[in-house]
Amino acid sequence: MPSGPDPYDALLLVSFGGPERPEDVVPFLRNVTTGKNIPDERLVEVGAHYELFGGRSPINDQNRALLAAIREDFASNGLDLPVYWGNRNWDPYLTDALEQMKADGIRRAACIVTSAYSSYSGCRQYRENLADAAAAIPGAPQLDRLRAYFNHPGFVEPNVDATLAALAQLPDDARHEAHLVFVTHSIPEVMNAGSGPIGDAYVYQHRVVMDEISDRVQDETGHRYPSALVYCSRSGPPSMPWLEPDVNDHLAALNKAGVPGAVLVPIGFVSDHMEVIYDLDTEAMATARDLGMACERAATAGVDPRFVAMVRELLLERAAVERGQEIERAVVGPAPAAWDVCAPGCCANPRGPRPALCGSD
Ligand SMILES: CC1=C(CCC(=O)O)c2cc3nc(cc4[nH]c(cc5[nH]c(cc1n2)c(C)c5CCC(=O)O)c(CCC(=O)O)c4C)C(CCC(=O)O)=C3C
Numbered sequence: 001m002p003s004g005p006d007p008y009d010a011l012l013l014v015s016f017g018g019p020e021r022p023e024d025v026v027p028f029l030r031n032v033t034t035g036k037n038i039p040d041e042r043l044v045e046v047g048a049h050y051e052l053f054g055g056r057s058p059i060n061d062q063n064r065a066l067l068a069a070i071r072e073d074f075a076s077n078g079l080d081l082p083v084y085w086g087n088r089n090w091d092p093y094l095t096d097a098l099e100q101m102k103a104d105g106i107r108r109a110a111c112i113v114t115s116a117y118s119s120y121s122g123c124r125q126y127r128e129n130l131a132d133a134a135a136a137i138p139g140a141p142q143l144d145r146l147r148a149y150f151n152h153p154g155f156v157e158p159n160v161d162a163t164l165a166a167l168a169q170l171p172d173d174a175r176h177e178a179h180l181v182f183v184t185h186s187i188p189e190v191m192n193a194g195s196g197p198i199g200d201a202y203v204y205q206h207r208v209v210m211d212e213i214s215d216r217v218q219d220e221t222g223h224r225y226p227s228a229l230v231y232c233s234r235s236g237p238p239s240m241p242w243l244e245p246d247v248n249d250h251l252a253a254l255n256k257a258g259v260p261g262a263v264l265v266p267i268g269f270v271s272d273h274m275e276v277i278y279d280l281d282t283e284a285m286a287t288a289r290d291l292g293m294a295c296e297r298a299a300t301a302g303v304d305p306r307f308v309a310m311v312r313e314l315l316l317e318r319a320a321v322e323r324g325q326e327i328e329r330a331v332v333g334p335a336p337a338a339w340d341v342c343a344p345g346c347c348a349n350p351r352g353p354r355p356a357l358c359g360s361d
């Protein structure tokens, strides 16, 4: 049976982008929020988070490291495929990547998005931005989006190990009674209701990951740590319902119930970007400190070799599908592998339909 990357002649790493200098912060925030209902107070607040880190988000450096690791992994597995990188909201933009790919004669590329779950923000919005970029670059390569990988072992297993490592860091007198606090980005409730092909996929997929990690931690430690799914980084007007509880409120509730410690497991994020280093490491850790609660934050997948290998496996899996071959898809937990091609209306845009690539609509 044929194997290898055919029909793909490149991989495109698709990410969010972030500012790298103080002067970049306001234009970046404008790129992210244009046409969105985000109050000015929230933008001032988020701008201050970036300022606290010298106006530089770590996300671009993390993507540079991921890019290098993917190239190394491809090379050491005999996969001779160029890897490109483009962002939705900052330099290098998706248009820059498509321009370069076109100049290099790339015909068809597989896209890996740095978001593991289905929602408008984590899926369709990237697909819309790919459509905008492709429309701006006539002759750009054909693009396919690799499946949402929340339940791929290459994503889940590094998170299990990170949870175990963080538990080990808790003081001995807080560990046994500690809770696992799984954290992801809050989104509007209406956005969750429209996530995936039939709705609610965002919360459902996170619950699958939380349960799988909790089970494996129990297998390893012989102890069932109580778990909850909570949210960070809420924006939008206060009148609009977003997913709750907030991580800080949850820590306060645990403290009130006499829980001595917690491990924050940021399953919603694939690297330690601003949401992780500000909303969790800075804000939520300060909350825990004020409460007198022991708290550790588990590492994100980052450039864990299993996560890096997952990118190659997903590309080869999809390549086989596109060649019409039967393949086995790696998954953990009860949910099937996510779809390759998004159905019409999948991860609906709450502000109404716009052109999007990589779907059947
Ligand atoms: C689900 C989700 C992910 C995870 C999936 C994925 O990774 O894509 C994510 C990632 C990220 N979000 C990021 C930054 C921002 N997100 C914002 C605003 C928003 N995010 C939303 C959701 C998500 N966001 C939503 C519903 C909004 C409201 C606007 C709207 O309705 O679309 C705003 C505006 C200010 C504010 O309101 O906070 C900023 C600055 C960065 C870069 C961090 C860095 O620089 O290191 C990253 C990786």
Ligand SMILES: [Fe+2]
Pocket: 185
């Ligand atoms: Fe965001």
